[in-house]
Amino acid sequence: MARMAMIPREEMTPAQAEACTEAVQGPRGKVPGPMVAWLRNAELARCAQKLGEVLRFGTSLDPRLRELAILICARHWTSHYEWTAHKRIALTEGLAPEVINALAAGTPPPFDSAAQELVYRLSRAILQDGRLSDALYEEGLSQIGEAALVELVGTLGYYCLVGLTLNVFELGLPEGHAPELERSDGPSGPEDPA
Numbered sequence: 001m002a003r004m005a006m007i008p009r010e011e012m013t014p015a016q017a018e019a020c021t022e023a024v025q026g027p028r029g030k031v032p033g034p035m036v037a038w039l040r041n042a043e044l045a046r047c048a049q050k051l052g053e054v055l056r057f058g059t060s061l062d063p064r065l066r067e068l069a070i071l072i073c074a075r076h077w078t079s080h081y082e083w084t085a086h087k088r089i090a091l092t093e094g095l096a097p098e099v100i101n102a103l104a105a106g107t108p109p110p111f112d113s114a115a116q117e118l119v120y121r122l123s124r125a126i127l128q129d130g131r132l133s134d135a136l137y138e139e140g141l142s143q144i145g146e147a148a149l150v151e152l153v154g155t156l157g158y159y160c161l162v163g164l165t166l167n168v169f170e171l172g173l174p175e176g177h178a179p180e181l182e183r184s185d186g187p188s189g190p191e192d193p194a
Helices: 014-025 042-057 063-076 080-093 097-105 114-129 134-144 146-168
Strands: none
Touching: 014 042, 042 146, 063 080, 063 097, 063 114, 063 146, 080 097, 080 146, 114 134, 114 146, 134 146
């Protein structure tokens, strides 16, 4: 059960209402789940949802790679609602169900492309270590390019904010509960060799 509810429209400040209107008028067409919490600071809500809009709809990352990174982040934080929402999007964008199932299980996925395998390794290193080795950084630059690497880091950072917000305030639950994420080995899943 959510720890907080959406502020009723009639109780919103003008700044809160404006942030919601911007979100609804944007490419999402709705107020994203974490805004339920972020609206407690209207400027945070406005800026965070706008950043999410840019990262979701305005980057050079292939949509399958973007959704792969988001699912890796959701799995890292065991963020049920984030996982549930982006699993649907990932499937629609063409990410293989076998890849998604392996991510949920914490096992190395059977990737369709070298780019997916690279984004997996980059994302895992960034989330686990907060940095990249020189070799992995150079590989990322040479394979996906500087702009996409910056966008990948931004995407992971933003979806960490999303996942933590959803988890702390238990937003989107129980309807967004993802049973495939229920495991006893912690938020990141088992260590794999990648």
